[in-house]
């Protein structure tokens with residue numbers, strides 16, 4: 001008992017609300033905001049889709065984020081330890097913790113490889129620049145990178161090393177300190193690119209693409225896309241928010257901080273759209289999403305526009321920062337388990353988690369070359385299989401279990417107390433209705449749809 005209370009006294013906390021909000025927003029703001037949201041908004045009906053998306057964030061995303069923060073803050077433990085503490089006798093609930101941490105592990109391995117690509121492009125844009133090259137050459141560079149396992153592996157190693165350097169410093173002096181530096185820097189960079197987008201000739205076309213409401217294109221698939229993305233973009237179901245919540249002070253208003261984090265995430269996604277699409281349209285190119293947009297279309301745009309030699313490295317540095325603050329939240333979710341449940345030192349836990357994620361990331365770095373023909377799930381490479389398993393199944397499954405647990409099985413008094421402590425007792429009935437009925441239903445629909453899409 002003595003030892004336990006001694007341990008609890010040492011457990012770190014965020015230094016204040018802003019520190020938490022920046023760290024949690026750092027987790028939320030990632031590649032999803034930049035390479036996914038603007039595009040799916042554009043092709044699914046612009047303003048009509050943005051409305052649906054805001055609805056999904058408000059009705060599903062924020063309530064689940066509050067539930068995760070609540071679990072973490074209430075138990076003061078990592079995701080696995082949290083369920084073990086809440087339900088010592090009903091072991092099957094511990095599965096929700098294990099699934100979340102497993103998702104964090106898998107995603108942290110391949111996210112780092114993709115982040116490595118952004119480092120490669122920082123390097124490239126600084127070194128030879130894209131300006132002197134023909135568009136077809138620029139586009140082919142991405143394929144060349146994917147064919148080069150060693151090059152990807154080295155960037156992956158460097159990126160994981162940077163993440164390790166942050167998390168080894170601990171909650172306040174590592175994660176919080178770097179979030180306080182990187183998030184404002186990211187916002188400043190985005191602001192520059194945003195203003196550049198506003199001044200571009202393609203602004204009108206981009207605004208029409210992103211915001212002109214077209215309710216005719218708002219298909220059932222569009223709703224599902226909005227739902228799934230609202231979940232992914234807020235980093236839910238992967239133990240990150242439970243872990244970050246466990247470092248919150250007991251009097252923090254969970255509704256207030258969740259709203260701030262979701263608001264920042266949404267703001268940055270919208271600004272990214274206005275930073276990217278005007279210059280793409282002004283260059284006469286097509287909108288796209290995913291790696292193709294970031295690593296092929298945009299470099300071509302940067303090679304053609306005035307100031308592109310400066311904008312290109314700024315853009316890729318921004319992406320690298322976004323990926324760094326996301327990946328450290330995934331590593332921390334695993335590290336917290338080893339510290340809280342296994343009694344490891346932070347140093348040992350950090351080195352082992354980063355080392356394991358690096359190792360499992362290697363076959364991802366080799367998925368475009370050496371292991372191109374190694375299929376795991378269906379016709380998918382190791383990379384695609386890991387992504388499918390983690391983001392299509394483990395995340396929604398963990399989210400569903402969390403919503404069901406908090407909505408139906410956790411003693412009502414405890415939850416209520418958590419909310420009232422933050423001064424938001426009046427919202428309890430609304431939140432409770434959302435987490436009990438709306439969130440589980442919505443996440444079940446996502447899961448079933450993903451399974452059908454994957455042909456399983």
Ligand code: PHE
Nearest residue numbers: 028030031032033233235326
């Ligand atoms: N929330 C991140 C994004 O929008 C994605 C992410 C997923 C981050 C998993 C961390 C872990 O890009």
Ligand code: NA
Nearest residue numbers: 028029030233
């Ligand atoms: Na996001």
